[in-house]
Amino acid sequence: MSKIIAIVNQKGGVGKTITALNISAGLAKVGMKVLAIDLDPQGNLSDYLGYVPDGKPTISEVIFQEVSGVRTDSFDFIRRNSEEKIDYIPANKLLAGMVSILGSDNDSQEVIKRILSREPFTSYDYIILDCKPSLDLLVCNALATSNSLVIPVQAELFSYNAVAEVMQTIAKMKSSANPDLNIAGILVTMFRKQTSLSNEVLEALNESYPGLVFDNQISFLSEAGKSTCTHSSLINLKGSRIGQEYLSVVEQLIAKDGANNG
Template sequence: MCIIAVANQKGGTGKTTTCVNLGIGLARAGKKVLLVDADAQGSMAVSLGVREPDNLDYTIVNIMEKVINEKDIADREGIMHHEEGVDFIPANIELAGLETALVEVMSREFILKLYLDSIKENYDYILIDCMPSLGMVTINALVAADYVLIPVEAAYLPTKGLQQLIKTIGKVHRRLNPSLEILGILLTKVDRRTNFSKDICDQIREVYGRHIHIFENCIPMSIRAAETSAEGRSIYYYDPKGIVAEGYQSLTKEVLKNEKQKC
């Protein structure tokens, strides 16, 4: 099985949308999938139909606290199920407080890994939606993961922060998780009507493409994709014949191809 962290310290890159639609795409391909919300904003939970994540009684915070305090976690405790075939663990604002508390915890970088290692035999894929930061919870996700998928918006400022993220992934690889690899860079919110987006995409392929896989198909800009979060459903349900669904279908196929080669 594979654990994939979907990460970018810049917000608004389509990170949560990618995590949800890739996960459901893998489930549609017959895979058992768990999505883990590791973002205090709870955006993934909202995208999966949880209207008020801050009102939830049980989230990834409770699970990680049990790991920290060495308490038993019951089978499927805290795991919810979405009608499109994926399991998920939600998060909410309490995760921000846990991030601060982790500073005082022994082996603080390995808390999420300890939990995921105990349940990963139940799944083919676990996808982690990371915070838009490089804090301790994101480091936990990188330590737990086999791969990192990096969504990058096809715009100037988001690409400027890409080098810092790659450096952080390199440090985690060297010091904490020697099996960690970059699965690839996914270009998102690409406006096909403008030469500017095309130039940004070409620049990323030129600068990073020699050393890092760039996914073949990008995710185009689409209002329909933004509307899926309010529906609590994937793009496959909301706009199955649209250009964004086509993009995520292509991404799913590339990830499955990688599974045959490496996982």
């Protein structure tokens, strides 16, 4: 069965999408079969992966078909980014209206779980869910189907304070829809080692959530802008320090999966 990892934080601007992209690319780089699903109506992950509207279904149509009971045997909603070696399902602005569609289902928190429990999804080693910056029903669907979560946290005070709300939502989900949900790790992003604030936030996270913070941080460097401009990961950018940092995160994720399976 696929390992499903959701990239979650209700605060925007913390690096969720670039984390989803680089974790997906890193997993593919080490030989995993990866599917990335954009669950944010802004569609930034879709843009990174080169999506151009092509008339084929997006994740919005896949959700609508599941709720309405009208399914097809076609898998044309899956695209391929050959450069990153990632399959993906894009999002568009229609996804903003899917919360009400999900709410009309008898098992409104488990629609995406039902979708991902079937072929072709079960053939992937990893499925990465890039979630919107909220904790609405769409994100709850992602939490209900995921094996684990990565929580990106920018190295600043407001982002640190927002983690507590995410933890409360996770606790509720573990007590109801998904008792097996684990936190793969809290990932400190936009980290400036030379500043006291970044180091204070890192220290506070380790004190508040011992054992949950990734061993390394994602640095605040100008090279991150290259990823935005080129619509590509930093994993595959030669000499990228951030790419190497994300590759270390991927190695930790795989090691944790191996430990959990053991």
